[in-house]
Amino acid sequence: MTGLAPVNLAVFASGTGSNLQRLLDLSRLDELGGGKVVLVVSDKPGCRALERAEAAGVATFAFYPKAYPDKPAYEREILDRLREHRIDWIVLAGYMRLVGEVLLQAYGGRIINLHPSLLPNFPGKDAIGQALAAGVSRTGVTVHFVDEGMDTGPAIAQEAVPVDPGDDADSLAVKIHAVEHRLLPEVVRALCRGEVWLENGLVHWRPQASGGRGICGAGVLGRQDQERSRGECAGH
Template identity: 55%
Template sequence: MASSSSYRIAVFASGQGSNFQALVESSRAGKLGSTEIVLLVCDKPQAPVVERARQAGVDTFLFTPKGYARREDYEAEIVAELEKHQVDLIVLAGYMRLLTSVLVEPYAGKMINIHPSLLPAFPGKDAIGQAWEYGVKVTGVTVHLVDGGMDTGTVVAQEAVPLLPDDDIQTLEDRIHQAEKRLYPQVVSWFASGRVIVEGRKVTVRQ
């Protein structure tokens, strides 16, 4: 049972749920302070992340977008679930849908996403493949606020991942995912402890 004093997190995911699992494990290890993951929102009821949530004892809200006439309709139901669970922060972790104002506006500044590039470079799908094909020497991961655009929100934190001489795209992808699992829990802990200050497109993390 969630305690009323905890910092309550909802994770949105659509796939395997590796970042969801990393957050669960960080929370259990006490690395996220008084946080509690209270809800998984998933648009693919058969996705492996759903079983991860079940094993972690996390409530789920599952839906199939094709069952709704408009995105706004299922987002209204999501907002109701978030309110019921008294969610403080939404963490997108492989949730592959653009959001409308129905969801973005009530949680402005309280919704973050992680993207596998150093934004604003290589937004959108297959960012790792984009960077690889471009031939960059350094790529990485970005945690940003969600504003409804395609990876356009204010940057909260970034971690660089260099391309090594013997890399192939799989080894690069593996190291980027390792960076995601380091950076995302850290940023969540910053939010939980009230250390993130947003002024326009500038983010300061208080020590």
């Protein structure tokens, strides 16, 4: 990426930050299509994700939501930090709060989220537990653009994960995390290279960028293809 300005990324996380760590590692190796993780934001001061960021020498901002009168108040402070670091894209990787109007207005179409299911199936918390309770034969991973709803934004990429007989929450989580650690960087890399974008509520890929792979494989695909494939891969 010699001669080109880096694409500045902020990663939001609330927990252990295993997906954050993957992005930090690739950022350090210059393997995110020009993307650089320059800020980590968390609503859980003291969480492992913040420790990972600090160990990597990346700036952090942690806040207690209850210390603010409302969501707009703390999002305005987050926005100040994003502007300070000239953030181009926000990546939600285990961030357990809905993004509000302040950030959506400032970064609409530039916020993505990682979710451990084949959306629209099993949105919200404990998607792995929801999948097990439903008895489906497969679940998966989705990376999607963020809108005002809970896991309702247009999907950028999805990959199915089989639910094997005898799987429990721990064993299924291991399989899902393995896919997350590959799929999220693929999408971030494509975004930083300008290979995928959101326009008029639809996801667009530059020709050849997605490799023609479908949702049932190691898939990256746009929203229209997902509509055709959803019935095949939802698992119920």
